[in-house]
Amino acid sequence: xxxxxxxxxxxxxxxxxxxxxxxxxxxxxxxxxxxxxxxxxxxxxxxxxxxxxxxxxxxxxxxxxxxxxxxxxxxxxxxxxxxxxxxxxxxxxxxxxxxxxxxxxxxxxxxxxxxxxxxxxxxxxxxxxxxxxxxxxxxxxxxxxxxxxxxxxxxxxxxxxxxxxxxxxxxxxxxxxxxxxxxxxxxxxxxxxxxxxxxxxxxxxxxxxxxxxxxxxxxxxxxxxxxxxxxxxxxxxxxxxxxxxxxxxxxxxxxxxxxxxxxxxxxxxxxxxxxxxxxxxxxxxxxxxxxxxxxxxxxxxxxxxxxxxxxxxxxxxxxxxxxxxxxxxxxxxxxxxxxxxxxxxxxxxxxxxxxxxxxxxxxxxxxxxxxxxxxxxxxxxxxxxxxxxxxxxxxxxxxxxxxxxxxxxxxxxxxxxxxxxxxxxxxxxxxxxxxxxxxxxxxx
Numbered sequence: 210x211x212x213x214x215x216x217x218x219x220x221x222x223x224x225x226x227x228x229x230x231x232x233x234x235x236x237x238x239x240x241x242x243x244x245x246x247x248x249x250x251x252x253x254x255x256x257x258x259x260x261x262x263x264x265x266x267x268x269x270x271x272x273x274x275x276x277x278x279x280x281x282x283x284x285x286x287x288x289x290x291x292x293x294x295x296x297x298x299x300x301x302x303x304x305x306x307x308x309x310x311x312x313x314x315x316x317x318x319x320x321x322x323x324x325x326x327x328x329x330x331x332x333x334x335x336x337x338x339x340x341x342x343x344x345x346x347x348x349x350x351x352x353x354x355x356x357x358x359x360x361x362x363x364x365x366x367x368x369x370x371x372x373x374x375x376x377x378x379x380x381x382x383x384x385x386x387x388x389x390x391x392x393x394x395x396x397x398x399x400x401x402x403x404x405x406x407x408x409x410x411x412x413x414x415x416x417x418x419x420x421x422x423x424x425x426x427x428x429x430x431x432x433x434x435x436x437x438x439x440x441x442x443x444x445x446x447x448x449x450x451x452x453x454x455x456x457x458x459x460x461x462x463x464x465x466x467x468x469x470x471x472x473x474x475x476x477x478x479x480x481x482x483x484x485x486x487x488x489x490x491x492x493x494x495x496x497x498x499x500x501x502x503x504x505x506x507x508x509x510x511x512x513x514x515x516x517x518x519x520x521x522x523x524x525x526x527x528x529x530x531x532x533x534x535x536x537x538x539x540x541x542x543x544x545x546x547x548x549x550x551x552x553x554x555x556x557x558x559x560x561x562x563x564x565x566x567x568x569x570x571x572x573x574x575x576x577x578x579x580x581x582x583x584x585x586x587x588x589x590x591x592x593x594x595x596x597x598x599x600x601x602x603x604x605x606x607x608x609x610x611x612x613x614x615x616x617x618x619x620x621x622x623x624x625x626x627x628x629x630x631x632x633x634x635x636x637x638x639x640x641x642x643x644x645x646x647x648x649x650x651x652x653x
Contacts, residue, residue: 213386213388213419216338216340216388217388217419217420219338220338220340220388220389220420223289223338224453224480224517224518224542225542226542227538227541227542228511228516228517228518228519228537228538228540228541228542229289229290229517229518229519229542230287230288230289230290230518230519230520230530230533230534230537231288231289231290231291231292231342231482231484231518231519231520231521232280232283232284232288232290232291232292232520232521232530233283233288233484233520233521233522233525233526233527233529233530234486234487234521234522234523234524234525234526235265235279235292235294235296236265236296236523237496237523237524237525237526238279238282238526238527239265239268239275239279239294241526242275244262244268244272244275245262246260246261246262248271248272249261249262249263249264249267249268249271249272250271251270251271251272252271253270253271254267254271259306259307260306261306261308264297264303264305264306264308265294265296265297266294266295266296266297266298266303266315266319267306267308267315268294269294269295269298269315269318269319269322270311270314270315270318273318273322276294276322277322277325277326279294280322280323280326280327281326281330282527283527283530284326284327284330284339285330285527286527286528286530286531286534287530287531287534287535288339288520288530288534289337289338289339289340290339290340290341290342290389290518290520291323291326291327291339291340291341291342292323292341292342292343292344292391292393293316293319293320293322293323293341293342293343293344293382293385293387294319294322294323294344295315295316295319295320295343295344295345295346295378295381295382296344296345296346296393296394297346297348297349298312298315298316298319298346298378298381299312299345299346299348299374299375299377299378300312300373300374300377301348301349301350301366301370301371301374302346302348302349303315304349305349312374312377312378312381313377313378313380313381314381315381316343316377316378316379316380316381316382316384316385317381317382317384317385318385319343319344319382319385320341320343320381320382320383320384320385320386320387321385321386323341323385323386323387324341324385324386324387327339327340327341340388340389341386341387341388341389342387342388342389342390342391342422343378343379343382343383343385343387343389343390343391343419344391344393345375345378345379345382345390345391345392345393345404345408346393346394347393347394347395347396347397347400347401348366348371348374348400350365350366350371350400351364351365351366351396351397351399351400351435351436352364352366352367352368352371352397352399352400352403353397353398353399353400353436353630353633354397354435354436354633354634355630355634361630361631361634362592362627362630362631362634363630364630368399368402368403371400371403371404371407372403372406372407372410373407374407375403375404375406375407375408376407376408376410376411378407379407379408379411380411380415383411383415383417383419387419388419388420389419389420389421389422389453390408390419390420390421390422391421391422391424392404392405392408392421392422392423392424393422393423393424393458393459394424394426394458394459394522395423395424395425395426395434395443396425396426396428396434396435396436397434397435397436398425398434398436398438398443398446398447399436401423401425401446401447402446402447405421405423405447405450408421409450420452420453421450421452421453422452422453422454422455422456422482422518423447423450423452423454423455423456424455424456424457424458424482424484425440425443425455425456425457425458426457426458426459426460427440427457427460427461427466427469428460429460429461430465432468432469433557436557436633437557437636437639438555438557438558439557439558439559440457440469440472440473440476441472441473441476441555441558441559442555442556442557442558442559443555444473444476444477445553445554445555445559446555448477448478448553451479452479453479453480454479454480454481454482454517454518455473455477455479455480455481455482456470456473456481456482456483456484456518457469457470457473457482457483457485458482458483458484458485458520458522459484459485459486459522459523460486461485461486461489462485462486462487462488462489462498462503462506463483463485463486463488463503463506463507463510464488464506465489466483466485467506467509467510467515470483470510470515470516471513471515473515474514474515474516474543475546476548477545478545478546478547478548479545480517480518480542480543480545481515481516481517481518481543482516482517482518482519482520483507483510483515483516483518483519483520484519484520484521484522484525485503485507485521485522486521486522486523486524486525487503487521487523487524487525487526487529488502488503488524490523490524495524496523496524496525498524500526500528500529500531500532500533501532503521503525503529503532503533504529504532504533504535504536505536507519507533507536507537508536508537508540510537511536511537511540512540514540514541514543514544515543516537516540516542516543517542517543519533519537520533521533549563549564550563551563551564552569554609554642555642556639556640556641556642556643557636557639557640558640558641560608560609560641560642569608569609570606570607570608570609571607571608571609571610571611571644572599572602572603572605572607572609572610572611573611574598574599574601574602575595575598575599575602575610575611575612575613575628576611576612576613576646577613577614577615577616577619578613578615578616579613580598582598583595583598584616586598587614587619587624587628588618588619592627592628592631595628596631596632596635596638599612599632599635599638600635600637600638603637603638603640603641604637607641608641608642609641609642609643609644610632610638610641610642610643610644611644611646612625612628612629612632612643612644612645612646613646613647614628614647614652615646615647615648615649615652621647621649621652622649622651622652625645625647625652629643629645
């Protein structure tokens with residue numbers, strides 16, 4: 210058994226026995242250092258021709274000792290798992306600084322740094338092994354939302370580009386020594402699916418498979434992600450990845466996040482995590498919630514059986530994590546529920562087909578082989594009217610929408626992408642699951 214396999218065995222055992230503690234905000238701690246441009250550049254980038262202040266991931270190469278100090282402080286506070294400082298270490302995100310060529314290097318360096326300090330603490334306290342989660346952020350692009358309000362079908366990134374970026378990141382994180390891959394702060398589930406696909410493809414190619422943690426972000430009191438999914442729909446969308454945990458982080462403080470963590474705890478057939486913000490930011494963008502206040506709220510999560518993994522996000526510091534770790538230590542971990550087998554699908558909202566479902570109503574009118582009107586609208590590129598066909602079906606009770614663009618006079622793949630992008634921008638349609646119907650693999 211190699212070292213990583215031994216650590217993962219220890220992690221699985223810890224998750225059975227207690228609530229495992231994740232670290233807190235990395236960005237918060239870096240911000241507190243008040244670093245200037247020169248510090249971000251270090252020696253290596255001293256003569257670089259663009260400003261790099263704010264590129265926190267670059268510090269993996271230029272300010273390693275300062276990052277070691279942050280990781281060390283979280284471990285000393287009681288964290289079992291520390292996250293790598295790689296939230297923006299993808300080519301897409303680093304392109305904002307013209308540094309996309311070093312994205313993989315940032316992941317390797319960030320993982321090695323965290324690995325070294327975690328191993329150091331494990332050697333000091335072998336009864337409390339420490340673990341490293343490779344942080345994979347959402348990138349600066351979104352696959353299912355148009356950045357142009359005047360062109361809802363437009364996207365500034367495609368699925369394969371995201372996959373390629375995430376694959377490179379996962380490759381670097383694994384080389385650097387991570388124990389887990391944490392796909393976090395998910396505001397667009399399609400981005401997350403690209404990250405999942407990339408990670409699983411890397412596992413297949415390399416013969417090295419790590420557990421995947423998945424953490425979404427509920428953006429406001431609507432209880433939905435930025436791309437519009439409810440908590441249960443989000444879980445249904447990613448459950449196929451069989452993650453070691455699924456959870457929620459960022460955007461909200463623990464008090465506002467509580468109902469969504471509770472819902473997830475009843476639905477998820479895996480471990481549940483949460484790493485909320487330290488309340489909400491004040492008018493200066495700073496977080497005022499004290500460690501004691503945050504710990505008191507999170508203790509309620511643990512007491513009510515919601516948690517397997519707990520940490521902090523924006524505004525949280527080592528003293529928050531120390532207080533939270535002490536607060537949850539006296540409670541047992543959440544037990545994974547056994548749910549009856551059912552067909553669980555998702556659009557923006559969940560759909561469950563089980564023994565109580567008499568039949569499932571599939572809307573077939575958005576099918577060019579079955580509707581002459583829909584075929585005409587698509588051929589004439591009258592997409593607004595074509596969308597009304599889909600909308601009418603949902604309003605009239607369709608629980609799933611079947612979409613088929615297989616017709617000899619159509620460029621089926623391009624037309625399907627265009628129509629689906631438009632559907633995604635119409636929540637009254639995309640709230641139900643879509644059935645992609647085609648005899649062509651490239652369309653599917």
